[in-house]
Amino acid sequence: MVETVSIADIEKAAARLEGVSIRTPLLQNVELDQAVGGKVLIKPECLQVTGSFKIRGAYNRLSQLTDEQASNGVVAWSSGNHAQGVAAAGAMLGIQTTIVMPEDAPRAKLENTKRLGGEVVTYDRYTGDREVIAKQIAAERSAELVPSYDHPHIIAGQGTVGLELAADAIDMGLPPDQVLIPCGGGGLSSGSALALKSRLPNVDIYAVEPEDFDDTARSFAANKRVRIDDTARSICDALQTPMPGELTFEINERLLSGVLTVSDAEVRAAIRFAFKNLKLVVEPGGAVALAAILSGKLETRGLTTAIVLSGGNIDVDLFAEIQAEPN
Amino acid sequence: MVETVSIADIEKAAARLEGVSIRTPLLQNVELDQAVGGKVLIKPECLQVTGSFKIRGAYNRLSQLTDEQASNGVVAWSSGNHAQGVAAAGAMLGIQTTIVMPEDAPRAKLENTKRLGGEVVTYDRYTGDREVIAKQIAAERSAELVPSYDHPHIIAGQGTVGLELAADAIDMGLPPDQVLIPCGGGGLSSGSALALKSRLPNVDIYAVEPEDFDDTARSFAANKRVRIDDTARSICDALQTPMPGELTFEINERLLSGVLTVSDAEVRAAIRFAFKNLKLVVEPGGAVALAAILSGKLETRGLTTAIVLSGGNIDVDLFAEIQAEPN
Numbered sequence: 001m002v003e004t005v006s007i008a009d010i011e012k013a014a015a016r017l018e019g020v021s022i023r024t025p026l027l028q029n030v031e032l033d034q035a036v037g038g039k040v041l042i043k044p045e046c047l048q049v050t051g052s053f054k055i056r057g058a059y060n061r062l063s064q065l066t067d068e069q070a071s072n073g074v075v076a077w078s079s080g081n082h083a084q085g086v087a088a089a090g091a092m093l094g095i096q097t098t099i100v101m102p103e104d105a106p107r108a109k110l111e112n113t114k115r116l117g118g119e120v121v122t123y124d125r126y127t128g129d130r131e132v133i134a135k136q137i138a139a140e141r142s143a144e145l146v147p148s149y150d151h152p153h154i155i156a157g158q159g160t161v162g163l164e165l166a167a168d169a170i171d172m173g174l175p176p177d178q179v180l181i182p183c184g185g186g187g188l189s190s191g192s193a194l195a196l197k198s199r200l201p202n203v204d205i206y207a208v209e210p211e212d213f214d215d216t217a218r219s220f221a222a223n224k225r226v227r228i229d230d231t232a233r234s235i236c237d238a239l240q241t242p243m244p245g246e247l248t249f250e251i252n253e254r255l256l257s258g259v260l261t262v263s264d265a266e267v268r269a270a271i272r273f274a275f276k277n278l279k280l281v282v283e284p285g286g287a288v289a290l291a292a293i294l295s296g297k298l299e300t301r302g303l304t305t306a307i308v309l310s311g312g313n314i315d316v317d318l319f320a321e322i323q324a325e326p327n
Numbered sequence: 328m329v330e331t332v333s334i335a336d337i338e339k340a341a342a343r344l345e346g347v348s349i350r351t352p353l354l355q356n357v358e359l360d361q362a363v364g365g366k367v368l369i370k371p372e373c374l375q376v377t378g379s380f381k382i383r384g385a386y387n388r389l390s391q392l393t394d395e396q397a398s399n400g401v402v403a404w405s406s407g408n409h410a411q412g413v414a415a416a417g418a419m420l421g422i423q424t425t426i427v428m429p430e431d432a433p434r435a436k437l438e439n440t441k442r443l444g445g446e447v448v449t450y451d452r453y454t455g456d457r458e459v460i461a462k463q464i465a466a467e468r469s470a471e472l473v474p475s476y477d478h479p480h481i482i483a484g485q486g487t488v489g490l491e492l493a494a495d496a497i498d499m500g501l502p503p504d505q506v507l508i509p510c511g512g513g514g515l516s517s518g519s520a521l522a523l524k525s526r527l528p529n530v531d532i533y534a535v536e537p538e539d540f541d542d543t544a545r546s547f548a549a550n551k552r553v554r555i556d557d558t559a560r561s562i563c564d565a566l567q568t569p570m571p572g573e574l575t576f577e578i579n580e581r582l583l584s585g586v587l588t589v590s591d592a593e594v595r596a597a598i599r600f601a602f603k604n605l606k607l608v609v610e611p612g613g614a615v616a617l618a619a620i621l622s623g624k625l626e627t628r629g630l631t632t633a634i635v636l637s638g639g640n641i642d643v644d645l646f647a648e649i650q651a652e653p654n
Contacts (some may be wrong), residue, residue, distance in 0.1 A: 022354070027349070028349060044606075047356075051606060108603070276643075280374075280608065316603075316650045319650070320651065323647060
């Protein structure tokens, strides 16, 4: 029996997040509108506390722990953005946090997680099993696990992105025809889809994945959750989940109009576009929705398209390398 | 007799700019608050149309030309941001624009001005006199000059930055104790000071200049407009004006609490901070107010300080070079 997430859960999460997460603005950019031949609304979660949307779900989960659960601390696994979100939420709530992270995670993500007070345990992304390591630590300490996407509280928290996006777009008199949302495990896309569909029932919502981590696209095609093989590689360190979540997939399958995929080269071009024209620092995983519209993965001409830039935690070396490439 | 600018002029400019300029958001950032020990409100004009606040004044001026003036085109001189603002406003209004720019202006600024339809005439920043060149072209064509700061319509347009800042800060329940504004010729600081003081009479407003282009600071000390010598150099290409404007100085002298200066090294550190923590791309001249609070040029502990990030048009080579430097 799959637990459900309701719009009321997302509204309650929004209330919990007041004064914790930032209500990121909804931006517009002339160059981007010209590039895609339509109007684009940009939700820049790179400007969010900890540099990604992840604080929303993490805080929504941690703030609902019982006192006893809270006193035992929590354990999470994450490539870096959920790590920072959990560490920051733990610091705010006085809950000890331990996060299992790949040893090759971006330096900035590792350092920030530690700076925020998280205890970091590293593993090898391609040979270790982070879930096994995290569960072992949690069992030893009777600590609660904080999954990075497949939990109703996480989904409801990430859904506040869609809630804000819908409200601001309606206020601006620009309800979007379609919304594109980066997708790893599917927490952001499923939560936001619930919120968006409640406010804009006719909106088309697309998840966007890296070409080689197209587990949600393949799962859509197969009508069941599919695991991709472990030789997959992508520049999008934040979106390297091998299989959709159970809860997230059920919601995404029900509400999304489709799944788009983008190549590493398209992501790199999007990061350059964001630097040059948007003046925003966007990380690879955060740039996939922008990459999708810039590379024409769906019709944008004459339409209003909203995109989520889900994070901005990129190491300076990679950023400089990408900016130096020809357009 | 000096023409005055009133708050009504700024409100009218705001009405003209609806649908033209972006109402940039007022952002907050946890790392920045921690770094300065107080609350900081960030007005990111790097997200503005053309990547700086300059579209505001340029459009406000060009939209008030008579039909005859408009038909003869306009001439401006600018290191790059006013150039783009004038070219963009001209394109919107169907007015031919010619802009005299230093040949060593950032490539991005030169290219964007041309892309926006501006005719670019270059000169040597250190030997040529851009004002003489611009006036000669204007005389030949009976074209109107569009000064970059010392004109009531320009000041009123830039003042909309202060108007938005005050309104949003009040809405957020965070009226600032002090506001720091980048200062070249003083158009942005004087216009914004007029608007801010009308909404928040007790606010302290500071102009911020590059150390070597401290003409407004020196003019404050001398109680009259002072010209700095032409050996001055600064990384802030947008703030290299040798002397305050007549109109702008009269307003600034009356309304500002003081003038702060920052070094190139402090500006470079601020650009790194903006990349790493704010996820914003800020150009040197746009980063001086951030540099001032990060380097402790005035008390921020326990206070609410608003800063304007006035532009984000920086070439990728310089940006990468700055990011590669140790903190």
